[in-house]
Amino acid sequence: AEAPASRGRSGSEPGSFEYEVMKTILKRVKRQINRRNPESQDYIEYEGLRLPLPETRFCTTDWKNDRFFLDSARREVDRLRQLAGLEVQSALLDIGSGQGRLAIGLLRELPNIRSYYGVDVSLRSIDWCKRNISSFHKNFKFIHTDITNERYNPHGVEFRKPIQLPLADHSIDVVFLYSVFTHMMSDDVGAYLTDMNRVLRPGGKALFTAYAETDGKDEEENPETYLQELGKSQGALHRVRFRKEFLDHKITSSGFKIVSFLHQAEEVTRQSVYVVSSVG
16 A cells, blocks of 8 residues: 655654644643643543642632532522522623632533623633633633732732723623622722623622621721631731621612622621622
């Protein structure tokens, strides 16, 4: 049998037939090595899903357990269904999407959701989600917003108001923020609320967590004795506590109606949960 033609290049040159075959083989070998050597990849496989490496996950140490991480993600999806009307036809905005915890929960519980948008100030987190989620699921999109945050993005662009999230007016059905307003002062919270109301359709709902109490100052960064049983605050904006009446006014003056408030409903972090509805 005749040997394949070299297409005008010697076998050792880029572009030759032999070179391209060898490159393909090497790529396959590299993929096999990566599967067998977890240290060479940026994810772990758990129950058929890609999860971020435990040491890179945000929040408390509980999230480093794979079972806990995935179960918490699934519970968030269930909660959004029950409290915010999430369904397969929804367009969902996840502000502070981190390493894709909610998105991973959706891949397990609601993979065919119409559209998911994850937004975060951490470029590293967004890049991980693009590589490991949206490259395989085109209805999941991740957007980096290089807005400065003293805790998570200290070298970002100076905060501008309004934020103008890169989404069209009234294009979103549900907004989710987990442990985002807990790391912001009130001016920034107000700016986000205003822009959330812009992108939400009238009647659309947002579910978010916050530290909100009936006593204390209007706002306070890392109050010394607050929730000290969970450990001392570490670093900038670790725990920002608001007086509930003060935060409620921020919410309603941004175009929302408060649907429900669950005080310290989060078992691990003791954050409270708000569900609000856009009044247009």
